[in-house]
Amino acid sequence: MQIARPHRFARTASADAPAFVTWRGLLPTYALAALATFAVGVFAVSWGTVHIAPQTTLRVLLGHLPFVPAGEHSAAIRAIVWDVRAPRVLLAGMVGATLAFCGAAYQGVFRNPLAEPYLIGVASGAAVGATLIIISPLYVTVWLLSPLPPAAFAGALAAVALAYGLARAHGRVSTTSLILSGVAVSSVCTSIVTYLMLTYNTRTLAILNWIMGGFNTASWKEVAIAAPYMLLAAVVIVPLARLLNVMQLDEDEARHLGVDVERLKLIVLGLASLATAAAVAVSGLIGFVGLVVPHIVRMIWGPDYRRVLPLSGFFGAAFLILADVIARSINPGYEVPIGVVTALVGAPFFLYLLRREGRRGHEAA
């Protein structure tokens, strides 16, 4: 089956040479995607049990910028928009952007479209960290200074570091060994969590709740905690997009073209894991975003990582913001865990992709 060719817009075209991708040529695309994501965000802030007109939302939000006159709105409206919904929507957007962006980055390094940001242990490591806190006496202490995010963060990084260390041999890390050691570390972590859930059965529901993920406790504090790691990953990895394209040839060829492959892998996997760990620490385990969104972006905009990485970020944000809107509106009074929503959308899509890849392999054989 032939996939559609990438769209031609945002390419510098001339009569005698084929169009090709440049950073400058992509700026309008980035701007449009950012605008669309922002619009989704404004819609999501307006949506809820108390409905607020989008223009009111926009005015309240912009009123917080310097030099923009604040409109005259009731304190209740301002509180709902700025204190309750805005941090929640922003956090959902940040987490969605991070998972999709890091999923795309992982897929680039592993040269495997089925790689996702949880592949080498971030998720299961975070689950161990979070579970240890939930079953410990620390869990019942003050919510304002929850030890849960740092513990999940530490667990995630420990698991990735362990998987990376196990896969390292003679100064090189083969991606195949890394996937295998990641799977091994993940299953050890998962069995630890399962054991603890059964042993401390009064806390089982709390653990399960964390694992399913969600944004119902989101505040500006979580936004501030997670943002630096996510920005760091974006700022460092996006400029490496052209080298990730070269990596798609294969590792030896990339090396022959002057790419320092081992350093590229370490930087991209390290920072993507760091950002994913931050996302997991503030939101729990939200599956399928990191797998599904980069795939859709590739289908529409082609394989160049200068498009795939930033656009995955924007559309991952929009996707998770909308999933969160669904999660909080399906059942008034009881929120559906967002992991359930993304999995309900993501799992069928995943199966569709697998079947399509299978058919293509069959045709090639």
Place this chain on the structure above:
Amino acid sequence: MLSVRALHAGYAARAVLHGIDLTAARGEIVAVIGPNGCGKTTLLRVLSGGLPYEGNVTIDGAEVRTSGASALAKRVAVVSQSAGLPERFSAFEVALMGRTPHLRLLQSEGSGDVRIVRAAMERTGCWDLRDRPIDALSGGERQRVVIARALAQEPDLLLLDEPTSHLDVQHQVGTFRLAVELCREQQLAVLAVVHDLTLAAMFADRMALMSGGRIVAEGTPAAVLRPQTIEQVYGLAVRVLAHPTTGRPVVVPDITIETEIAGPLEHAGATR
């Protein structure tokens, strides 16, 4: 150009190369031959900066060990048998990746790069394929794109790693003919690892026969491809004939036992 002196190299548990001396000048094609496991591929890995080594390997006077990956890629280009083919990138985009060592981190390819890549693709005869997805091309077409990408690096040394082992005979000859032409036109030094002795003899200026991590014979094709030498190294009795038009050596296995198999063919020829 390329100068290898007292080269020792190998992998963690196993030394593979035991003192290699080899040179290749600009405008010269050197073919490296030898049985499987003799160290040909390890030698190429050292030359392309992919393996630590002892001894001296210099390209244009610069030691490979201390050259950065990017600086080395401006001097050395590799065309290998198993070229990686990223799905959905166009042939032009793949060839354009040859400019990677010449670009700074945040720099995009510019019109100068496009000119170089276009010239390279026109030279290797794949400019017409520029908009086709690379994974939809045939083996011979891909090989031309890969050679164009190597040319776009503007190297001084071209390493060919069994570049034709998966190609039809017309593409095998075509690839080597192209390599010879490029070698002469652009004054490239070409070092080719080749399995097929006759094919290597047809195009090489000089040959180096490797065995057990050492070079056991070196010189013109006629000097290296002697029946006794080949029998010693490969453990196979051969006859070396002269090519009817070029006079270069043609190596054929000397199989007397299997004449029975060849029988019917001769018979068919005789009765025609």
